[in-house]
Amino acid sequence: MLETRNLDKSFGAVHVTRNVSMKLERGERRVILGPNGAGKTTFFNQLVGELSPDGGSVHLAGEDVTALPVAKRARRGLSRSYQKNTLFDGLTVEENLGLAAAVHTGKATRLWSDSLADPEVREIVEEVAEQVNLMPHIHAKVSQISYGVRRQLEVGVALATRPLVLLMDEPTSGVGPEMSKRFHALLNNLPRDLTMLIIEHDMDLAFDVADTITVLNYGEVVFDGLPEQARGSKLLKDIYLGSWEDA
Amino acid sequence: MFRHNALRYAVLVVLLAAALFQAFTAEYFGLEILTEILILAILVLALDIVAGFGGMVSLCHGALMGVGAYAYALLSAKAGIAPPLAMAGAVALTGVTAWAIGAICSRSHGIYFIMATLAFGQMAYSYVFEALVFGGDDGLGGIARLDLGLFGIDLNDSRSFALFCLAALGAVYGAAVLILRSGLGRSLSGVMHNEQRMRALGLTVWRVKADVFGLSGMIAGLAGALAAQHIMYISPGLLSWTVSGEALVVVILGGLGTLVGPLVGAAAFVVLKHELSGLTSYWHLVVGVILIAVVMSRANGIFGWIEARWGDRIERRVADATRKPEPEEATSDA
Numbered sequence: 001m002l003e004t005r006n007l008d009k010s011f012g013a014v015h016v017t018r019n020v021s022m023k024l025e026r027g028e029r030r031v032i033l034g035p036n037g038a039g040k041t042t043f044f045n046q047l048v049g050e051l052s053p054d055g056g057s058v059h060l061a062g063e064d065v066t067a068l069p070v071a072k073r074a075r076r077g078l079s080r081s082y083q084k085n086t087l088f089d090g091l092t093v094e095e096n097l098g099l100a101a102a103v104h105t106g107k108a109t110r111l112w113s114d115s116l117a118d119p120e121v122r123e124i125v126e127e128v129a130e131q132v133n134l135m136p137h138i139h140a141k142v143s144q145i146s147y148g149v150r151r152q153l154e155v156g157v158a159l160a161t162r163p164l165v166l167l168m169d170e171p172t173s174g175v176g177p178e179m180s181k182r183f184h185a186l187l188n189n190l191p192r193d194l195t196m197l198i199i200e201h202d203m204d205l206a207f208d209v210a211d212t213i214t215v216l217n218y219g220e221v222v223f224d225g226l227p228e229q230a231r232g233s234k235l236l237k238d239i240y241l242g243s244w245e246d247a
Numbered sequence: 248m249f250r251h252n253a254l255r256y257a258v259l260v261v262l263l264a265a266a267l268f269q270a271f272t273a274e275y276f277g278l279e280i281l282t283e284i285l286i287l288a289i290l291v292l293a294l295d296i297v298a299g300f301g302g303m304v305s306l307c308h309g310a311l312m313g314v315g316a317y318a319y320a321l322l323s324a325k326a327g328i329a330p331p332l333a334m335a336g337a338v339a340l341t342g343v344t345a346w347a348i349g350a351i352c353s354r355s356h357g358i359y360f361i362m363a364t365l366a367f368g369q370m371a372y373s374y375v376f377e378a379l380v381f382g383g384d385d386g387l388g389g390i391a392r393l394d395l396g397l398f399g400i401d402l403n404d405s406r407s408f409a410l411f412c413l414a415a416l417g418a419v420y421g422a423a424v425l426i427l428r429s430g431l432g433r434s435l436s437g438v439m440h441n442e443q444r445m446r447a448l449g450l451t452v453w454r455v456k457a458d459v460f461g462l463s464g465m466i467a468g469l470a471g472a473l474a475a476q477h478i479m480y481i482s483p484g485l486l487s488w489t490v491s492g493e494a495l496v497v498v499i500l501g502g503l504g505t506l507v508g509p510l511v512g513a514a515a516f517v518v519l520k521h522e523l524s525g526l527t528s529y530w531h532l533v534v535g536v537i538l539i540a541v542v543m544s545r546a547n548g549i550f551g552w553i554e555a556r557w558g559d560r561i562e563r564r565v566a567d568a569t570r571k572p573e574p575e576e577a578t579s580d581a
Binding site for chain 1: 248425426428429430431433434436437440441443444445446447448449450451452454455458462
């Protein structure tokens, strides 16, 4: 469903991603681990087109999308959530989801009708709000909801575009243990045919959700395998998991 | 997204009542001032749509108004096209011009967007100033008003023309509300709040901006066609950046991003201008001081200030008044 071939990116002398190749099958849930500065978010930015790679290619559903801009990749089914909330703060939860659903259904540029009143858009909004537990907050403005609920909305907005592949950059970033558990359930309850690529620091979530795990270090793929293999990997323990394993 | 509240409806009713009172009771000079307010109100509504709801602060809306005015003058007076068709043509031509400007400028933001629109405006001004087909710096005269004789209305009468402009303003206000409440308007709001996210969702952001800029241009073009008919003469000064700057002052003075505020601003500005210019030739200084006071007060213009103080209170009272009594309350009342 999503494949990268030798994706390479440097900022001056700093090599941020080095020949990263990765292949996600339809419905696969892969978690990317790596210490701070490993190039995980830069890798994401190249996947969605916010950054152009210096070399290599990105393929979505068998098509090379490397040269496509952000919006065109999104329309082809590549959607992302951000590490820092990137929401429409002055709008309500419903309007946030509605904007994404309207773009997906092609109602976002209609002049003769309100996109949020469109039955197709409303159906998506309500379905996604249920999926990410936002129904109790549906009419609240973003500025009125808690940080944890905003994280849910962050994922909800990405989901409302009905993506083929959902990229999530640290969905539980900054949330407490209780909210983190709710996120586990939320991600596990998403449709099984949705392909997911998740950057995560929360190990419990990573091993709970992931079908496969990729570890980046200094921009390079240093591990690619099953969660069970990751748990027993000495290399991983050395570069990343030591503190977790010892705890 | 744009919403009406009780205060906004109340202010609209007061403005409409005042305009109708003025239209039916004023003499020639009062009617001319009213018409000036109404045409300026149409222009600033056009500017508020892009600046207040799309974050596109334009300094070419004066020029767009000029495009509408010149297009109407050339089509009706020079090309001999019937005034209604000339007016429709002027609106359409201004819309296309604005769409092209919007498409080019939409890739820039903030001060760069302002400068790019200013450059387009000044290019248009310079061209019209020099080109003989537009009458150069002498301008064009002999511009006819629409003929509504079929309906028994003589627009050469100042009162009728003022009422015609009021109807046009009403239609434009309605159109602006519809635009802002449409899918396109919601997307524009999304772009203003978070352009990067809208792009990441799959929206072609430049296209949304260009489309709304084009629609706004059509409204500015209508203001221009009405301005040409009002004075029956046009000059390059209509396209000058000072007209765009004045429109921006009016929007900020009234309340950016409120639609109602710019109407208040247009009325306040024109009345102030005429009252103060009778007292001193330095009336711009007084308007400048008022604008600084409004900006420094951190209120969103005159209407924003009113809304911040009384909006919630009025909304609560309306909600209380319209709230259905609970069964227990109803029983105890009985």
